[in-house]
Amino acid sequence: MTDMQTEIMTIGECMVELAPREDGAFNRNFAGDTFNTAWYLRHALPAETPVHYCSALGTDRISERMLGFMRQAGIGTDRIRRIADRTVGLYMIELDKGERSFIYWRDRSAAKLLAEDREWLAVAVAGKSLLLFSGITLAILSDDHRAILLEVLAKARADGASIAFDPNMRLRLWPDAETMRRAVTQAAEVADVVLPSFDEDSPNFGDASPEDTIARYFKAGASTVVVKNGAGRVFARHAQEGAVTFDPQPVTDVVDTTAAGDSFNAGFLAARLSGAPMVEAIAKGAALSARVIRQRGALVDLAG
Numbered sequence: 001m002t003d004m005q006t007e008i009m010t011i012g013e014c015m016v017e018l019a020p021r022e023d024g025a026f027n028r029n030f031a032g033d034t035f036n037t038a039w040y041l042r043h044a045l046p047a048e049t050p051v052h053y054c055s056a057l058g059t060d061r062i063s064e065r066m067l068g069f070m071r072q073a074g075i076g077t078d079r080i081r082r083i084a085d086r087t088v089g090l091y092m093i094e095l096d097k098g099e100r101s102f103i104y105w106r107d108r109s110a111a112k113l114l115a116e117d118r119e120w121l122a123v124a125v126a127g128k129s130l131l132l133f134s135g136i137t138l139a140i141l142s143d144d145h146r147a148i149l150l151e152v153l154a155k156a157r158a159d160g161a162s163i164a165f166d167p168n169m170r171l172r173l174w175p176d177a178e179t180m181r182r183a184v185t186q187a188a189e190v191a192d193v194v195l196p197s198f199d200e201d202s203p204n205f206g207d208a209s210p211e212d213t214i215a216r217y218f219k220a221g222a223s224t225v226v227v228k229n230g231a232g233r234v235f236a237r238h239a240q241e242g243a244v245t246f247d248p249q250p251v252t253d254v255v256d257t258t259a260a261g262d263s264f265n266a267g268f269l270a271a272r273l274s275g276a277p278m279v280e281a282i283a284k285g286a287a288l289s290a291r292v293i294r295q296r297g298a299l300v301d302l303a304g
Contacts, residue, residue: 006273008041009052009079009128010034011149012137013111014066015089015104019258019297026092030069031298033134033168036259039299040266040288042074045273052076054124056110058087063110079124081117086110093258093297106140115145118152125156130269132164138183139173146183154190165191166265169200181205188220195265197228198235210235214243226268226282228261234282244278248286251293259298264289 012034018026035053042051053075057063059082066088070077089106106112115121125131131153138146157163167184174180181204188194194217198210207213210227214237217225223239234246267288271281292300 006129007050007052007127008038008045008130008273009054009076009125009132010038010041011054011114011125011131011133013089013106013109013114013140014053014055014057014070015091015106015109016062016066017298018090018092019256020093020095021296027297029297029299030066031259032089033136033166033259033262034132035070036262036298037132037166037266037269038075039073040259040263040292041270043302044266044270044284044288047074049273050076052079052128054079054114054121056081056083056086056112056114058082058108058110059084060087063088081110081114081120083110083113086113093256095256095296109140112140112142113145115141115149115152118148121148121152122155125152125161126159128156128161130162130164130273131156132166132265132269133187134166135168135180135184135187136170136173138187139170139180150186150190157190157192162193163191164193164195164265164269166195166261167197167200168261169204171204177204185220188217188222191220191222193224193226193269194220194222195226195228195261195268197230197261199230201227211243224272224278226278226285228264234286236278236282238278241278244282246279246282246286249290251290254293256296257293259300260289260293262298263292 014032014035017029017031038053089109092103094101201213213227214225226236237243264285268281268285271284
């Protein structure tokens, strides 16, 4: 993706996750879309490839525990702001035949201020070869802070970093659909790689087909677009390699689709960083996602 020494950073919000158990109780974990991708990238990449997380946490006990969890996972935490009067957000997963829905509590989330300090953020992303952020990253920020993040990422791109963006559209996090669409389009304009989901882009942007989604993001300036499509065919296009499709193997024993797209992103990006062609990288992403959705929660045991 880039000639810089490989060093990865994802940007966003990690939250406390309450994941349902088979007995009806809940397990407490830590997760969040861009953190999930960092976690799976850490597993998919060689140990010597640094993977960092950029966010903000409080200084309370649960923030300390989250920070310790990140460090234990081998994820760099030196670019996480600590804000004394804030804490971390929380979400609870509800499952219905493997499909998930979420209930959120994030009013005092420190991550909502991750782009408050432009100078700090610019230093945080400097020197990274790949930076990934999402539509949820954008949604939790104020308008001014969102503009700061996009400006800092545009500068990093100009300095040689590759920028990856997952639109990950959650309308309930936005004041209205038009604000969300505008922000997603602005984010795509600073991205090299866009990783949308057709079931989100179609209703929100009126795309009639995955090819329409690809064309729209290419028009915004992306050079790689991979359209995730649930269990269906993946459509993608690369500026040099052209258009490709991939049909994932069906997964008949789905338990929990949480982090399906986040883990796909990690498998795909890790393969591309290793030099894999588009179809092979998509296959790697689909294979990792298939392993994840066979277990409960966002971050699952990949051993064995």
